[in-house]
Amino acid sequence: MVGTGFRIGRVLGIPIHLHxxxxxxxxxxxxxxxxxxxxxxxxxxxxxHWAAGILSSLLFFGSVLFHELGHSVxxxxxxxxxxxxxxxxxxxxxxxxxxxxxxKQEFNIAVAGPLASYALAGGFYLVASASPxxxxxxxxxxxxxxxxxxxxxxxxxxxxPLDGGRILRAIVWQLTGNYTRATKMASxxxxxxxxxxxxxxxxxxxxxxxxxxxxGIWWAFIGxxxxxxxxxxxxxxxxxxxxxxxxxxxxMSAELPTVSRSISVMDYVDxxxxxGRRCHxxxxxxxxxxxISVHAASKIPREEWxxxxxxxxxxxxxxxxxxxxxxxxxxxxxRMQTEDINQMPVVAGDRVVGLISxxxxxxxxxxxxxxxxxxx
Numbered sequence: 474m475v476g477t478g479f480r481i482g483r484v485l486g487i488p489i490h491l492h493x494x495x496x497x498x499x500x501x502x503x504x505x506x507x508x509x510x511x512x513x514x515x516x517x518x519x520x521x522h523w524a525a526g527i528l529s530s531l532l533f534f535g536s537v538l539f540h541e542l543g544h545s546v547x548x549x550x551x552x553x554x555x556x557x558x559x560x561x562x563x564x565x566x567x568x569x570x571x572x573x574x575x576x577k578q579e580f581n582i583a584v585a586g587p588l589a590s591y592a593l594a595g596g597f598y599l600v601a602s603a604s605p606x607x608x609x610x611x612x613x614x615x616x617x618x619x620x621x622x623x624x625x626x627x628x629x630x631x632x633x634p635l636d637g638g639r640i641l642r643a644i645v646w647q648l649t650g651n652y653t654r655a656t657k658m659a660s661x662x663x664x665x666x667x668x669x670x671x672x673x674x675x676x677x678x679x680x681x682x683x684x685x686x687x688x689g690i691w692w693a694f695i696g697x698x699x700x701x702x703x704x705x706x707x708x709x710x711x712x713x714x715x716x717x718x719x720x721x722x723x724x725m726s727a728e729l730p731t732v733s734r735s736i737s738v739m740d741y742v743d744x745x746x747x748x749g750r751r752c753h754x755x756x757x758x759x760x761x762x763x764x765i766s767v768h769a770a771s772k773i774p775r776e777e778w779x780x781x782x783x784x785x786x787x788x789x790x791x792x793x794x795x796x797x798x799x800x801x802x803x804x805x806x807x808r809m810q811t812e813d814i815n816q817m818p819v820v821a822g823d824r825v826v827g828l829i830s831x832x833x834x835x836x837x838x839x840x841x842x843x844x845x846x847x848x849x
Contacts, residue, residue: 479491479492479493484538484542484558485542485545485546485549487542487545487555487557487558487567488556488557488558489538489557489558489559489560490557490558490559490560491559491560491561492559492560492561494561495534495560495561498561499530499534502529502530502533503526503527503529503530504526505526506525506526506529506530506616507522507523507525507526510522510525510526510612513612514607514612516607517609521609524609525609525612525613528609528613529613529616529617532613532617533617533620534560536590536593536617536620536621536624537560537564537565537624538558538560538565539589539590539593540565540586540587540589540590540593540624540625540628541558541565541566541567541586542558542567542589543585543586543587543588543589543590544567544582544583544585544586544636545558545567545569546585547581547582547585548567548569548573548582551573551574551578551581551582553569553570553571553573553578553582554569554570554571554811555567555568555569555570556568556569556570556811570807570810570811571804571807571811572713573643576643576644576646576647576655577643577647579639579642579643579646580639580640580643580644580647582639583636583637583639583640583643584636584640586625586628586636587625587626587628587629587636588625590621590622590624590625590628591621591622591625593617593621594617594618594619594621594622594625595618596618597614597615597617597618597621598614598615598618600614601614601615601618630666631659631662632659632660632661632662632663632664632665632666632667632699632703633656633659633660633662633663633702633703633706633707634663634699634702634703634706635663635666635699638659638660638662638663638703638706639659641655641658641659641662642655642656642658642659643655645658645659652710653710653714656706656707656710657707657710659706660703660704660706660707661703663699663700663702663703663706664700664703664704666696666699667696667697667699667700667703668696668700669696670692670693670695670696670699671693671696671697671700673689673692673693673696674688674689674690674691674692674693674694674695674696675689675693676689677689677692678690678693711842712838712842713803715837715838715841715842716801716802716803716806716834716837716838716841717803718801719801719802719803719837720798720799720800720801720802721796721797721798721799721800721801721802721805721819721827721829722797722798722799722819722826722827723802724802724829724833724834724837725798725819725826725827725828725829725833726827726828726829726833727826727827728828729754729825729827729828730748730750730752730753730754730828731753731754731755731756732744732753732754732755732756732765732783733755733756733757733783734755734756734757734762734763734782734783734784734787735757735782735783735784736782736783737778737779737780737781737782737783738770738773738777738778738779738781738782738783738786739778739779740783741753741765741770741783741786742770742778745767745770751766751767751815751816751830752764752765752766752767752815752816752828752830753765753766754818754825754828755783755784755787757784761790761825762784762787762789762790763784763787763788763789763790763793764787764788764790764793764816764818765783765786765787765788766788766815766816768815769786769787769788770786772786773785773786793817793818794808794812794814794817795817795818795819795820796808796817796818796819796820796829797819797820797821798819798821798826798827802834802837805817805829805834806831806834809831809834810831814831815830815831815832816828816829816830816831817829817830
């Protein structure tokens with residue numbers, strides 16, 4: 474639901490991104506804290522108010538990042554790849570390469586985030602307790618202790634996509650052995666909570682009670698986001714069920730479009746335009762030497778198409794990701810998403826027997842969902 478945004482670095486090998494919406498929230502939170510510190514500590518100078526506000530905002534988002542890293546560290550322990558962590562207007566989002574294989578893995582990954590936030594709350598509380606009263610360190614640390622405690626507690630609400638919803642799914646999954654039923658229960662819980670938040674937020678915005686006008690609007694927006702995410706979570710299970718038992722060999726294209734490695738990129742682009750095929754195997758001396766696609770060709774500057782050969786633009790065979798006819802399509806789709814691959818040759822032994830693309834998989838999902846091939 475959230476794009477990657479601006480990359481700012483890596484932590485534990487995981488790319489960290491800032492979504493464009495993060496900058497808006499950072500500004501709003503900073504101004505709010507500056508106003509709060511100004512009213513609560515009038516003896517401070519203006520520069521101290523701003524320093525405390527900016528520091529609080531940075532540490533707040535650092536806390537959100539620490540929360541997501543809690544999930545990520547446990548996921549990595551289970552050999553589940555973490556694609557990225559994105560900070561955005563509603564907090565943070567860790568994108569993992571695949572779902573947990575067991576209820577125990579699901580539970581441990583989900584609970585790690587709140588535990589990390591509770592640990593931070595305790596740490597900030599100790600810092601505040603050891604600092605002189607009325608000082609900047611004590612004021613900032615006290616707020617961050619409270620915020621991290623609230624962040625952990627809010628995330629334990631039992632509804633998707635909150636951590637509590639994942640914990641609930643893990644428990645129901647363990648008790649029933651039915652992943653779909655567990656996800657549906659957590660998704661329904663998440664939607665009920667989201668509707669309550671939306672109603673409460675709208676009421677507060679209209680009456681200026683409870684959360685106040687601005688707080689009510691913000692609460693309703695968070696509820697809307699949670700509702701969308703809860704609905705999407707069950708849609709993902711429907712997709713997972715629609716691909717159950719389907720293997721790469723079942724849906725691959727046995728037609729193998731090929732081009733010679735000696736032709737120019739311009740000639741290859743003409744071939745794309747003529748046939749509409751977006752991916753071709755590259756041959757040389759009767760052997761497969763690589764893979765060329767629209768994406769690979771587009772990396773070559775247009776003015777160099779005539780003078781650049783397909784061999785120079787292709788992905789060499791040793792770097793081409795391949796699948797086997799027996800690989801489950803669900804696992805294949807996860808690999809293609811994680812590695813950002815659109816097409817993949819299907820190889821049996823040393824022979825290429827077909828091609829498969831993400832578009833093909835998506836068409837299969839759509840067809841199966843339309844035909845009702847989803848486990849209830």
